[in-house]
Amino acid sequence: xxxxxxxxxxxxxLSGPTGxxxxxxxxxxDFPIREGPHTTFxxxxxxxxxxxxxxxxxxxxxxxxxRVPGSNxxxxxxxxxxxxxxxxxxxxxxxxxxxxxxxPLNERTVRDPFGVWSVCHGEGYRRPEWTEEDPQVGxxxxxxxxxRSRAFGTRPVSVYTPSGFRNRRRYPLxxxxxxxxxxxxxxxxxxxxxxIHRREIPPLIAAFVTPAKRIREYADNPAHAExxxxxxxxxxxxxxxxxxxxxxxxxxGAGLGAVAALTAAWRYPGFFGxxxxxxxxxxxxxxxxxxxxxxxxxxxxxxxxxxADLRRVSRRVFVSCGIYEPLIYENRSLVPLLRESGMEVRYxxxxxxxxxxxxxxxxxxxxSWLFPGPLWLYYR
Amino acid sequence: xxxxxxxxVVLGPQPGRIDLGPGLEALELPPGxxxxxxxxxxxxxxxxxxxxxxxxQCGREAVPLHIGERVxxxxxxxxxxxxxxxxxxxxLLAEEQLYGARLRRAVETAREVVRLSVAERYRDPYAEQxxxxxxxxxxxxxxxxxxxxxxxxxxxxxxERPAIREQRxxxxxxxxxxxxxxxxxxxxxxxxxxLLLLGLADALAPLPLLAxxxxxxxxxxxxxxxxxxxxxxxxxxxxxGDGLSLVPGIALFPDARIRLDLGDRQxxxxxxxxxxxxxxxxxxxxxxxxxxxRAWSSPHGVRLLSDDGEVETVPSFVPGAPGAxxxxxxxxx
Numbered sequence: 001x002x003x004x005x006x007x008x009x010x011x012x013x014l015s016g017p018t019g020x021x022x023x024x025x026x027x028x029x030d031f032p033i034r035e036g037p038h039t040t041f042x043x044x045x046x047x048x049x050x051x052x053x054x055x056x057x058x059x060x061x062x063x064x065x066x067r068v069p070g071s072n073x074x075x076x077x078x079x080x081x082x083x084x085x086x087x088x089x090x091x092x093x094x095x096x097x098x099x100x101x102x103x104p105l106n107e108r109t110v111r112d113p114f115g116v117w118s119v120c121h122g123e124g125y126r127r128p129e130w131t132e133e134d135p136q137v138g139x140x141x142x143x144x145x146x147x148r149s150r151a152f153g154t155r156p157v158s159v160y161t162p163s164g165f166r167n168r169r170r171y172p173l174x175x176x177x178x179x180x181x182x183x184x185x186x187x188x189x190x191x192x193x194x195x196i197h198r199r200e201i202p203p204l205i206a207a208f209v210t211p212a213k214r215i216r217e218y219a220d221n222p223a224h225a226e227x228x229x230x231x232x233x234x235x236x237x238x239x240x241x242x243x244x245x246x247x248x249x250x251x252x253g254a255g256l257g258a259v260a261a262l263t264a265a266w267r268y269p270g271f272f273g274x275x276x277x278x279x280x281x282x283x284x285x286x287x288x289x290x291x292x293x294x295x296x297x298x299x300x301x302x303x304x305x306x307x308a309d310l311r312r313v314s315r316r317v318f319v320s321c322g323i324y325e326p327l328i329y330e331n332r333s334l335v336p337l338l339r340e341s342g343m344e345v346r347y348x349x350x351x352x353x354x355x356x357x358x359x360x361x362x363x364x365x366x367x368s369w370l371f372p373g374p375l376w377l378y379y380r
Numbered sequence: 381x382x383x384x385x386x387x388x389v390v391l392g393p394q395p396g397r398i399d400l401g402p403g404l405e406a407l408e409l410p411p412g413x414x415x416x417x418x419x420x421x422x423x424x425x426x427x428x429x430x431x432x433x434x435x436x437q438c439g440r441e442a443v444p445l446h447i448g449e450r451v452x453x454x455x456x457x458x459x460x461x462x463x464x465x466x467x468x469x470x471x472l473l474a475e476e477q478l479y480g481a482r483l484r485r486a487v488e489t490a491r492e493v494v495r496l497s498v499a500e501r502y503r504d505p506y507a508e509q510x511x512x513x514x515x516x517x518x519x520x521x522x523x524x525x526x527x528x529x530x531x532x533x534x535x536x537x538x539x540e541r542p543a544i545r546e547q548r549x550x551x552x553x554x555x556x557x558x559x560x561x562x563x564x565x566x567x568x569x570x571x572x573x574x575l576l577l578l579g580l581a582d583a584l585a586p587l588p589l590l591a592x593x594x595x596x597x598x599x600x601x602x603x604x605x606x607x608x609x610x611x612x613x614x615x616x617x618x619x620x621g622d623g624l625s626l627v628p629g630i631a632l633f634p635d636a637r638i639r640l641d642l643g644d645r646q647x648x649x650x651x652x653x654x655x656x657x658x659x660x661x662x663x664x665x666x667x668x669x670x671x672x673x674r675a676w677s678s679p680h681g682v683r684l685l686s687d688d689g690e691v692e693t694v695p696s697f698v699p700g701a702p703g704a705x706x707x708x709x710x711x712x713x
Contacts (some may be wrong), residue, residue: 009448063662136549148542200610200611205678207404242637245675346613364611365611365612365613367612368610368612368650371611372615374567375607375610376606376607376610376615377564377567377569377570377594377605378420378566378567378568379393379565379566379597379634379635380393380394380565380566380593380634380635
């Protein structure tokens with residue numbers, strides 16, 4: 001592990017860098033530069049100032065970068081725990097103009113519903129191989145079914161059936177909120193293919209549900225809970241061979257989707273035997289009004305009510321949260337309450353932020369804990 | 381009284397290409413075809429073809445028993461039996477859940493008692509009680525599992541049902557002409573279930589057997605499910621139920637280096653104690669152990685778990701007899 005004084009950027013500073021030295025420095029490194037726990041972000045270009053914008057909770061969301069004297073090179077060194085994954089952009093300020101840009105020295109990017117981000121992988125982080133397509137693995141099929149809802153009209157739902165699907169078998173059901181995002185940004189179809197192939201989860205049917213008005217539907221909306229538990233599942237049971245026991249039924253959500261999942265379980269206790277809640281926006285207040293947007297008031301009311309009146313709403317709950325997201329406090333606070341209410345709870349923290357790849361990377365441990373596959377029955 | 385096969389070879393896991401040569405050689409078989417049971421991987425999978433090719437290369441004709449297809453035909457022909465069997469599976473699943481709940485508490489208690497910082501003279505009686513609770517949970521589960529099967533057999537008159545008799549008679553004919561039987565790995569509960577359903581233990585008993593992993597586990601007195609490295613967390617070892625007891629004195633732990641935490645001496649000691657009086661045998665790719673009708677042996681030694689959770693290697697051992705002098709490998713093997 002390098003001491004801070006031995007970092008590549010420090011050596012450059014000590015050398016009294018010339019233009020050639022900066023050229024050589026850029027040529028010699030991959031960016032951001034990872035040196036043990038230290039990660040140095042670098043930007044080269046004319047600017048009045050440059051800031052690193054990220055989602056590392058507990059530190060300023062935009063950190064000013066330092067200019068290498070006499071050059072147009074800017075840098076900032078952060079200590080990141082092993083296996084961290086950080087999404088970021090640079091804010092380049094030129095006079096009165098400020099612009100968020102991707103890191104030109106880093107080709108690694110990720111796209112989420114809010115745009116494209118540069119990605120920094122800390123020491124030891126590797127994209128899990130089970131999130132990538134494997135030509136040896138049978139692919140499940142996605143078809144679209146249309147579900148009629150009193151509150152939401154007719155809604156298209158993508159339904160995953162596993163490779164080797166047979167109509168005369170019965171399968172567990174996984175309902176995935178923000179379904180299109182899970183498919184597009186969390187490789188959920190590939191993850192299901194791989195985990196089923198490895199026998200880490202059983203072959204299952206997954207329904208990917210996408211909201212039309214996310215905040216309105218997900219912020220403790222009784223109509224949405226009814227849609228999930230009555231209209232959606234009833235419809236799926238008429239079209240697909242789905243097991244009927246609550247234990248064979250799971251609900252997945254991330255962020256506000258996790259709130260929607262928990263509120264549905266709260267309104268219909270025992271209906272979903274398994275919950276997977278990633279980075280839930282479980283905002284609450286101990287006293288006084290919330291400082292969050294008023295749109296989330298129903299969420300605050302719900303979480304406050306839940307905290308005051310604990311109920312066993314499911315059998316097993318998997319909760320995960322990134323340590324770099326502000327919601328870590330809310331999630332850490334929720335876990336003991338879920339346990340106290342008599343549910344089996346598994347809680348995982350990841351050195352990551354509030355993003356889809358974090359939620360993707362937690363799917364293996366979450367799903368295989370909620371729906372253990374037959375792996376331990378197979379001996380090769 | 382269990383009837384044991386005259387000779388058997390148990391191979392380590394076969395992760396790549398199946399290699400039957402050393403096993404067939406060790407069995408010293410007379411000429412003749414070899415029957416193949418591949419139901420653990422479902423017979424549509426390529427393992428059957430691989431077994432046929434491998435036997436062919438060893439100069440043996442393969443006789444696939446197609447156990448899975450036969451059971452499918454039984455259920456097609458005998459719907460009431462299929463329904464009763466489905467109900468049996470539900471009962472067995474419920475039994476597993478109840479056993480799992482009881483076992484979880486028993487294991488947690490045993491661990492907690494051992495962790496307490498109290499003098500041994502106070503702790504030991506409780507540790508013994510906690511240990512007996514684990515053994516009692518295992519014992520009761522095995523009994524209940526066997527009772528559910530027996531109730532099913534009696535309720536449907538399993539042995540006398542024409543669909544079963546027809547298949548069994550055909551299978552007995554095929555086995556009578558075989559020099560040996562090969563059982564592959566795969567889904568251990570499926571293999572065991574299908575062999576029990578067709579009542580094949582007696583027909584297999586006179587024949588030399590060559591088996592590995594799941595196929596070998598069902599031949600032993602007791603089948604133990606285990607995996608310390610599941611992505612969702614270590615699974616507590618559970619007894620699936622009695623095996624066919626066609627080979628004596630062992631409980632098998634295939635892929636031990638991958639599936640067991642060999643550094644966790646307490647868990648390994650528990651595992652060893654839970655299969656007592658049988659010996660816990662660890663197997664990994666390339667291993668081969670041989671049963672000659674009297675003793676288990678291996679040219680490279682048989683790896684066993686000792687009472688205190690160490691891995692020891694012995695050249696041979698006789699089931700039920702005091703073991704040969706062990707060579708201790710160390711628990712971190």
